Amino acid sequence: MEALSLKDDLGDKTAMAAHNSLQLIAFSIGEQTYGVEITTVREIRAWNGATPLPNTREFVRGVINLRGTIVPIFDLRARFGDGQTSPTKNHVVVVMSVGEKWVGILVDAVSDILTVSRDDIHNVPEGNSIDTELLNGIVTHDSRMVGLIDLHAVVSGARMDG
Amino acid sequence: MSDLDDFKATYFDECSELLTELEEQFAAIEAGERDADRLNAVFRAIHSIKGGAGAFGFSALVGFAHAYETLLDYVRDGRIEMSDDVVALCIRANDIVADHVNAAQTGEALPGDYGQEEKARFDALARGEKADDEDDLSGEPMDEFDIEFTPVRVDLDAPAAGEAPVEDAFDTPPLQAEAGHWEVRFTPHRALYARANDPLLLFRELGALGEMDVRPILRDIPALSDFEPFAVYCSWEITLVAPGLSEAAIREVFEFVDGDCEIVVTQLGDEAALGAASASLSAAIETAVTAPVVQLGAADLLALADDEMEDLADAAFAPEAAKPAEADEFEEAPVLSFAAIAESIAPPPAPVKSAPAAVSKPAVAAPNEGDEGHGRSVGVQSIRVDLDKVDRVVNMVGELVITQSMLTQQMDETLRARYTELVRGLEVLAQTTRGLQDSVMAIRAQPVKSVFSRMPRLVRELATKTGKKIKLETVGENTEIDKTIIEQLSDPLTHMIRNSADHGIETPDKRTARGKAETGVIKISAEQAGGNILIVVEDDGAGINRERVLQLARDKGIVAPELQPTDEQIDQLIFAPGFSTAEAVSDISGRGVGMDVVLSNIKKIGGSVHVRSWPGKGTRMTLRLPLTLAVLDVMLVKVGVSPYVVPLSSIVETIQCSRASFERVPSGGKVLQVRGEYVQVIDLAQRFELTTTVEEDNRFVVLCEAEGSAKVALIADDIIGQQQVVIKSLEENFERVEGIAGGTILGDGNVALIVDVQGLRTSIVHRNAA
Numbered sequence: 005m006e007a008l009s010l011k012d013d014l015g016d017k018t019a020m021a022a023h024n025s026l027q028l029i030a031f032s033i034g035e036q037t038y039g040v041e042i043t044t045v046r047e048i049r050a051w052n053g054a055t056p057l058p059n060t061r062e063f064v065r066g067v068i069n070l071r072g073t074i075v076p077i078f079d080l081r082a083r084f085g086d087g088q089t090s091p092t093k094n095h096v097v098v099v100m101s102v103g104e105k106w107v108g109i110l111v112d113a114v115s116d117i118l119t120v121s122r123d124d125i126h127n128v129p130e131g132n133s134i135d136t137e138l139l140n141g142i143v144t145h146d147s148r149m150v151g152l153i154d155l156h157a158v159v160s161g162a163r164m165d166g
Numbered sequence: 167m168s169d170l171d172d173f174k175a176t177y178f179d180e181c182s183e184l185l186t187e188l189e190e191q192f193a194a195i196e197a198g199e200r201d202a203d204r205l206n207a208v209f210r211a212i213h214s215i216k217g218g219a220g221a222f223g224f225s226a227l228v229g230f231a232h233a234y235e236t237l238l239d240y241v242r243d244g245r246i247e248m249s250d251d252v253v254a255l256c257i258r259a260n261d262i263v264a265d266h267v268n269a270a271q272t273g274e275a276l277p278g279d280y281g282q283e284e285k286a287r288f289d290a291l292a293r294g295e296k297a298d299d300e301d302d303l304s305g306e307p308m309d310e311f312d313i314e315f316t317p318v319r320v321d322l323d324a325p326a327a328g329e330a331p332v333e334d335a336f337d338t339p340p341l342q343a344e345a346g347h348w349e350v351r352f353t354p355h356r357a358l359y360a361r362a363n364d365p366l367l368l369f370r371e372l373g374a375l376g377e378m379d380v381r382p383i384l385r386d387i388p389a390l391s392d393f394e395p396f397a398v399y400c401s402w403e404i405t406l407v408a409p410g411l412s413e414a415a416i417r418e419v420f421e422f423v424d425g426d427c428e429i430v431v432t433q434l435g436d437e438a439a440l441g442a443a444s445a446s447l448s449a450a451i452e453t454a455v456t457a458p459v460v461q462l463g464a465a466d467l468l469a470l471a472d473d474e475m476e477d478l479a480d481a482a483f484a485p486e487a488a489k490p491a492e493a494d495e496f497e498e499a500p501v502l503s504f505a506a507i508a509e510s511i512a513p514p515p516a517p518v519k520s521a522p523a524a525v526s527k528p529a530v531a532a533p534n535e536g537d538e539g540h541g542r543s544v545g546v547q548s549i550r551v552d553l554d555k556v557d558r559v560v561n562m563v564g565e566l567v568i569t570q571s572m573l574t575q576q577m578d579e580t581l582r583a584r585y586t587e588l589v590r591g592l593e594v595l596a597q598t599t600r601g602l603q604d605s606v607m608a609i610r611a612q613p614v615k616s617v618f619s620r621m622p623r624l625v626r627e628l629a630t631k632t633g634k635k636i637k638l639e640t641v642g643e644n645t646e647i648d649k650t651i652i653e654q655l656s657d658p659l660t661h662m663i664r665n666s667a668d669h670g671i672e673t674p675d676k677r678t679a680r681g682k683a684e685t686g687v688i689k690i691s692a693e694q695a696g697g698n699i700l701i702v703v704e705d706d707g708a709g710i711n712r713e714r715v716l717q718l719a720r721d722k723g724i725v726a727p728e729l730q731p732t733d734e735q736i737d738q739l740i741f742a743p744g745f746s747t748a749e750a751v752s753d754i755s756g757r758g759v760g761m762d763v764v765l766s767n768i769k770k771i772g773g774s775v776h777v778r779s780w781p782g783k784g785t786r787m788t789l790r791l792p793l794t795l796a797v798l799d800v801m802l803v804k805v806g807v808s809p810y811v812v813p814l815s816s817i818v819e820t821i822q823c824s825r826a827s828f829e830r831v832p833s834g835g836k837v838l839q840v841r842g843e844y845v846q847v848i849d850l851a852q853r854f855e856l857t858t859t860v861e862e863d864n865r866f867v868v869l870c871e872a873e874g875s876a877k878v879a880l881i882a883d884d885i886i887g888q889q890q891v892v893i894k895s896l897e898e899n900f901e902r903v904e905g906i907a908g909g910t911i912l913g914d915g916n917v918a919l920i921v922d923v924q925g926l927r928t929s930i931v932h933r934n935a936a
Contacts, residue, residue: 055808055917057896058854059904067896067909067917072565074909074917076900105899162901 026125028118028143030150031098031111033081033089038111039118039143039150044100048114051095062088064162065110068097075099076162077108083158085134102155109158118145125152177218179550181267184211188260189619192253200248208256209238215263219270227266230281234259237288246291255291259284261623348408350416351430353401358426365402371419376408405434553649556609563599563606564892567797570599571889572913603797603890611646611793614692614701617655618643621663625688628667635674635684636667641691647699651791654771655701658764662703662787663688665740665761670707670785680782682706694793698815701789710779712736734876737777738928741765772893772907774872774924800891800910802918803868803882806856809918810882811891811910816870816923818877820885824863838867838879845869848926849881853905858883870923878927893920 028039029048054066054077063082067074077097081089089095089110097108125141128151140152188211191204216231238256240246262281269276350372354365369380380402387399406416413431420429574592582589618640625638647655671677671686678684689704716736719725724742731739740761768775773791792798792815799814827839828847836847847867851858858865860883868880891910894917896903907922 053916055909055919056856057900057903057919058856058906067900067919069911069915069917072561072894072911074894074896074899074911076896107899 024123025119025121028120028150028152029098029114030116030118030145031096031114033084033112034086037115037148037150038080038153040098040100040109040153040155042117044102044155046099046101046106049097049099049108050093051091051097051110052093060162068108070099070106070108073106075106075108076159077110078158078162079110080153080158081110081112083138100155102159105159107155107159109153109155118150120145120150174222176550177222178267178271180218181215181271184215185260185264185267186616186619187211188263189622190615192257192260193622195248195253196257202242205238205242205248209235209242212238212263215267219266222270224266224270226276226280227263227270230259230266230285231263233285233288234263236292240292252291255284255287257626259288261626264623347434348406348411348413348416349432349434350404350406351401351428351432352404352420353428353430354398354423355426355428356396356398358423359398361423361426363423363426368419368423369402369404372404372406372416375411375415375419376406378407379405381405551609556606556649560606560610563603564797566599567603567890568892568911568913570595571891575889575913600890607648607793607797608646610649612649612652613644613646614652614655614699615643617652617659618690618692620656621659621690624660624663625667628664632667632671633673634667634671634686636671636686636688639687639689641689642693645692645694645699647692647791648793651699651771651773654767655789655791658767658775658789659690659701659703661761661764662789663690665787666703666705666707666785670705670709672708676708695790699789699791699793701791702786703789704784704786706784709781709783709785710737710740710777712779712781715739734778737779740777741775769902769925770897798891798893798910798920799888800920801868801888802886802912803850803866803880804884804886805850805854805882806858808856809886809912809916810850811918811920812868812870812880812923813907813920814888816872818869818871821867821869822863823865823867823881826867826879838869840869840877840879843877845877845879846927847879847881850921851881851883853926860884872924872927876927878923880921880923880926891918891920 027042029042029045030037030039032038052068054068056066057064057076063079065077065079065088067076069075079089081087089112091110095110095112096114097110098114099106099108101107120143125143128136128139128142130136135151138154138157140154143150143152188208191208191211195204195208212231212235216228216235219227219231234256237246237252237259241248241252246252259281262284265276265280268274352365352368354363358365369378372378381404383401383403384399386401387393413433416431417429420427570592574596577589577592621640622638625636628634629636666688671688672680672682674684677686687706689702691700691702691704693700712733716725716731716739719736719739719742720727724739725731741764742762765775768789768791771791773789776788776790777785778788779785792813798811800811801814801817801820802809802811804810828836829839829844831837836849838845838847850856864883866882866885868882868885870878870880872878891912894909894911896906896909903919905922905926907920907925909917909919912918
């Protein structure tokens with residue numbers, strides 16, 4: 005009985021900790037680090053080309069076949085206005101779910117899995133910058149700044165006329 | 167609870183089938199086919215709907231269906247003539263039943279007096295006719311008999327008799343007893359005692375009705391050595407004298423033990439009948455001892471005056487049970503033994519729990535099906551399958567098709583030469599895959615009838631609301647099309663018909679002034695054209711008012727003022743978003759949606775819409791839909807570095823550019839002259855903003871047919887070949903891309919985009935217009 009209650013105690017603590025903390029998949033674009041909540045990530049794949057889509061914006065790299073489903077790939081560098089990535093085999097696609105949809109984000113590399121406290125998330129400084137538009141918040145980890153990606157914002161406005 | 171929900175879902179599925187059937191039957195009845203078969207089918211459908219509704223406690227539906235059913239019953243008996251008025255009333259009643267079913271399904275309440283007016287008319291009709299036929303007994307057994315099989319009846323087993331008034335009215339039609347002199351034979355089954363029923367209580371209740379004499383029949387009691395302690399050997403003969411007593415009142419006493427015993431009620435009239443009755447009784451008793459199946463004597467059979475009942479009895483009993491010689495003898499004595507028939511045909515009244523199961527199998531349970539009983543096993547058998555399961559199979563077959571074409575593609579010439587056996591195997595695989603695919607697609611195919619049948623009602627309502635006279639004609643309703651497409655078809659079709667009725671067809675006086683028939687005709691037709699289904703909605707109305715359309719389009723900035731679109735282009739403008747030609751926002755079309763919804767819905771399922779109008783003569787709207795959404799025969803072309811896919815069904819021919827005769831038009835664009843016809847040219851590389859390095863002369867023209875037989879010439883860098891592809895949606899994870907109808911996965915695992923021929927063509931028109 006003692007052992008059991010001890011276990012319960014432990015379980016509670018873990019739950020408490022989980023409640024206030026957030027696990028992120030961190031990835032890099034150039035020098036900059038960004039993160040997304042780990043629960044939204046479905047898989048991470050090496051870049052293997054995509055079929056370009058006509059009449060879409062520069063940051064839409066095209067579509068890939070993910071086990072029979074067509075998934076669009078967004079070039080995050082291009083989305084931040086830094087021009088298209090010139091992808092190599094070492095570049096990575098992070099497949100995530102946004103609502104009902106699955107999308108892939110092309111990034112330079114996946115760097116880490118971070119655990120951060122929700123309390124440490126800061127608001128993005130107001131401004132007209134594209135960062136304000138595409139980030140949910142900023143969190144500091146090991147004295148590095150990690151931008152939290154707002155996936156809904158990233159995938160919006162993909163069409164030429166949109 | 168979920169079990170009940172399942173049963174409900176099944177019930178509503180069936181209701182929708184039955185309502186469809188009603189529409190069909192009445193379409194024929196309206197056309198003059200007023201035979202008994204149709205009427206019986208209608209009766210059965212209403213009866214089944216009512217039965218299920220009773221089981222689930224949809225009392226408003228039960229009430230209305232019941233009144234309707236009574237009317238139908240009188241029509242069937244010939245007491246009420248099937249006049250045009252009655253047909254019209256019935257059609258209105260069908261709509262009301264449909265509304266009630268819909269209300270029950272969605273949980274939305276209808277106004278309390280909904281359908282009361284029609285109900286009152288039923289009652290008036292029924293009353294008016296009944297007085298003349300006071301002595302007619304023939305219809306009554308049907309009533310009595312029918313109810314044995316409805317699940318509603320099961321509910322009555324429960325002590326709470328909340329719905330009793332409604333049901334009673336039906337259960338106990340005024341049976342015209344001349345003298346209250348009755349003989350009742352009561353044979354309890356073992357189940358009666360097992361359910362703790364006491365015959366004594368029944369006798370007591372029966373005794374309350376009048377003067378009673380009860381005689382036990384003990385001759386069936388065997389010798390003690392053969393005696394089974396739990397068997398029932400005793401039955402009773404009861405004579406009951408009560409002036410004005412009806413048979414129904416007697417039966418009501420035995421209501422709670424229905425199915426657990428056998429009740430034979432005989433009315434004792436004059437001496438002759440009395441003799442005959444007792445003779446028939448002893449005959450029944452004798453046969454009952456030897457063969458339980460023959461418990462129903464010949465006289466009983468005769469009593470089933472209705473033809474159907476005879477058929478039923480024939481089907482249910484061994485032929486020798488009906489001996490013609492005896493039949494003559496007992497003609498005078500109607501001995502009714504419904505319980506016996508009920509028992510031998512249907513399972514004994516089920517406990518409440520299984521009642522919905524009975525609902526789901528009206529074909530087995532409905533007594534009127536008896537005449538079809540012989541052929542029941544011969545007809546088309548079907549199973550109800552969850553669409554998800556079929557979808558899974560379709561998807562897997564799709565993957566199989568991809569794998570198969572991948573394997574074929576990867577067999578290069580050297581391999582082919584070396585492994586002839588393998589090549590042969592692959593060919594067989596290809597054939598089998600194709601066959602499998604066709605079969606799977608056929609599973610999902612459904613006749614368009616299920617959508618078309620909803621339209622007559624719509625037209626009726628529209629005609630009433632607009633004060634116009636409109637007739638609906640349907641052609642090719644058995645054309646089959648994929649289930650998912652059918653589901654998506656209802657809305658667009660509704661809009662198109664609304665459009666025709668509201669804007670197309672003129673008012674009767676306008677029509678006569680124009681020298682047309684007073685009644686406008688809307689015709690919907692379906693036909694298969696190659697890999698497509700064409701659905702055409704045509705009316706003989708006023709046609710599109712092009713001046714107004716163009717004016718409106720200019721006002722709304724859809725068309726630039728300096729442009730002068732062709733007539734055909736103006737017609738297409740009604741599909742432009744936010745466009746409505748209605749003079750005023752009317753109740754019918756002014757629901758904030760216009761024909762642009764039709765276009766977007768149809769595009770969503772890979773189809774296209776084309777409208778053609780003849781001023782003063784009418785409008786024709788053509789929907790072109792793919793047969794199936796899943797698999798497409800395509801031509802693979804190369805543009806830039808990427809393969810693109812063009813649906814084979816739209817391709818007319820391919821021409822090498824060097825041999826094609828292009829002409830320049832003043833705007834700088836190109837047109838292609840094909841056999842004296844000038845065709846719009848779309849350079850895919852240019853259109854999709856791709857860089858191409860292929861020389862002009864080495865490129866190819868793919869001549870495609872768009873809507874309304876308009877042609878488009880697509881220029882591609884190269885032609886790769888033909889194959890089958892599985893269509894994948896882009897919208898599932900992305901959004902619609904202009905000029906692209908979807909994607910597909912090629913044998914090498916890469917995605918190829920499907921060219922939207924019609925979309926490319928119209929987007930150019932719109933671009934130019936904007």
